[in-house]
Amino acid sequence: MWVAVLPAYAAMDAGFELDPQSLGVSAASTRPVKSDRRSARRTQATSSATGMNEGGVHTIKPGDNLFKILMRDYGLTNREADSFIEVICRENNISDIRHLKVGQKIAIPPLPRRANGAFRRVTAQRPAAANSSSGGQMFRLESPEAALSELEASVQIRQVWDKLLPPLTDDQKPIVLQSPSFSLTLDPQRYPVFAAMDNGRILVDRRATIPPLVKALISEKDPSVRIVSESPRNGKAFLSAMLASAKFYSVEEDFRMDFGVDPKVTVHSDFKIEKSADSIIKQDMVLMNAGHNPLPVILSEFLKNEGFTVYEPFAVSRPAAAPAAAVQLYQVTSGRQPDIVDALLSSVSITPDKDRRLDVFAADNNGISLSVKADRYFERGGQRYVVASFDGDPIAYTLYRILETKGYQVAILEEKDDFRTVSEKLLSRLHIPGTYAQHQLTSDTGGGNYALHMSGFRLENPENPVAGVFLTNLELDRVIRDLLAENGYSIVTK
Numbered sequence: 001m002w003v004a005v006l007p008a009y010a011a012m013d014a015g016f017e018l019d020p021q022s023l024g025v026s027a028a029s030t031r032p033v034k035s036d037r038r039s040a041r042r043t044q045a046t047s048s049a050t051g052m053n054e055g056g057v058h059t060i061k062p063g064d065n066l067f068k069i070l071m072r073d074y075g076l077t078n079r080e081a082d083s084f085i086e087v088i089c090r091e092n093n094i095s096d097i098r099h100l101k102v103g104q105k106i107a108i109p110p111l112p113r114r115a116n117g118a119f120r121r122v123t124a125q126r127p128a129a130a131n132s133s134s135g136g137q138m139f140r141l142e143s144p145e146a147a148l149s150e151l152e153a154s155v156q157i158r159q160v161w162d163k164l165l166p167p168l169t170d171d172q173k174p175i176v177l178q179s180p181s182f183s184l185t186l187d188p189q190r191y192p193v194f195a196a197m198d199n200g201r202i203l204v205d206r207r208a209t210i211p212p213l214v215k216a217l218i219s220e221k222d223p224s225v226r227i228v229s230e231s232p233r234n235g236k237a238f239l240s241a242m243l244a245s246a247k248f249y250s251v252e253e254d255f256r257m258d259f260g261v262d263p264k265v266t267v268h269s270d271f272k273i274e275k276s277a278d279s280i281i282k283q284d285m286v287l288m289n290a291g292h293n294p295l296p297v298i299l300s301e302f303l304k305n306e307g308f309t310v311y312e313p314f315a316v317s318r319p320a321a322a323p324a325a326a327v328q329l330y331q332v333t334s335g336r337q338p339d340i341v342d343a344l345l346s347s348v349s350i351t352p353d354k355d356r357r358l359d360v361f362a363a364d365n366n367g368i369s370l371s372v373k374a375d376r377y378f379e380r381g382g383q384r385y386v387v388a389s390f391d392g393d394p395i396a397y398t399l400y401r402i403l404e405t406k407g408y409q410v411a412i413l414e415e416k417d418d419f420r421t422v423s424e425k426l427l428s429r430l431h432i433p434g435t436y437a438q439h440q441l442t443s444d445t446g447g448g449n450y451a452l453h454m455s456g457f458r459l460e461n462p463e464n465p466v467a468g469v470f471l472t473n474l475e476l477d478r479v480i481r482d483l484l485a486e487n488g489y490s491i492v493t494k
Helices: 037-050 066-074 078-092 148-166 212-221 236-246 297-305 339-345 394-405 419-430 480-487
Strands: 056-059 105-108 176-178 184-187 194-197 203-206 226-230 251-258 262-276 285-288 308-310 327-331 353-361 370-380 381-391 410-412 436-440 450-460 468-472 489-493
Touching: 056 148, 066 078, 066 105, 066 410, 078 105, 078 148, 078 353, 078 436, 105 148, 148 194, 148 410, 176 212, 176 436, 184 212, 203 236, 203 410, 212 226, 226 353, 262 297, 297 308, 297 339, 297 480, 327 339, 339 370, 339 419, 339 468, 353 394, 370 394, 381 419, 381 436, 394 410, 419 436, 419 450, 450 480, 480 489
Parallel strands: 203 226, 285 308, 327 468, 327 489, 381 410
Antiparallel strands: 056 105, 176 184, 194 203, 251 262, 262 285, 262 450, 353 370, 370 381, 436 450, 450 468
16 A cells, blocks of 8 residues: 655645635535435526525515515425525514515525525524414514615625726626636625725625635635625624725725804714725715615705715615604794894794883873883783883883883893894793704714704793794705704794
């Protein structure tokens, strides 16, 4: 018996030594597999006919149901389809398979196959406390804020990435390495390939299943291929790895930029991307977000005009939830004091009398009657209120002070008083808390990807404590108005 002994210099490089575990092969998996010829033939025929063993995204057509889709398009038997339906429901957050809608997109996960190609039935995981008397199939309900399934996220990142970097002919071809001693091919459906800025390629190992040996071979034979071992469901971590591998000119994380001064819109993006050194000049910068809440359409359009294209590959469009309470924003466009007074009083549901005469001394036994004019007079909560303009006449000022001794609440306005000063005087007399400041008018529940700040008074409506009131005299353009409406504000212009 001849035994060949290799010299020391012929030993294999440690980086390429074979290890069954590095190949993802267990001892059990090397045992002979007993084949099922009928199942294998049917599986092979189905696979070649449909090419759908790796799943896909199906658009519901009239008359479709999950059983029909799996049996017609994926070649499953009724029994096999029944075992796989719960997996589809979990992936797509479907609580009732009877209520699918035409046009609805359903992500079909990769079909579980045995080593011989036969379909492997999936054991349904049912809740322990399921009520067996109901007779219905129990599905685990996901939170409405649940992320996209891995397959949905993979489809959407492909669509976005191909817009960001249109692929060349060879970019999406499978990874194939040939040498005199080995041949390596990676399935492009399991390991998709994306374009890079420097003509390299990005290989996505979304389930981290490429063995170390194969990674070493790829790095050694084709350094232009970069491997990203992140799942698209990991959102920001996945995008960070992809953008780092793409070799763009500049990638900035947690980017923030202010537009305007007052009102001011602050945009937050997970990534700002400059493709090349002249991206700023060419105004082709990119903002990319990993969150599930998309920016309002009006804000995306505004950013486009400012030279930013927004990509949100994992955004999930959902109907906007109605605000818990409508907030009225009173925009005071007039600079006249009477108009400012009327707008503020209207915002707190007060309708005053105008130019009313109030007695300082009523006619009595000596026959003397003295009255003074109040620009605005109203009663609220058992109190009497007077708003008066002071033009410098000391007699009028004295008469207003006499009214105060008679129990009137008097707000004296001077000619120089502007919107802020008039509002502060009236709110102080009415004992309504309200501080002039630049307030944030957007909530953080929408994902925190933008904020709107505006100067004015935020106060509570004493007649309706549930609804808030905001007063401002600032100009509001179309973008600001739409963002306010998006956040539950009803604008009243005075």
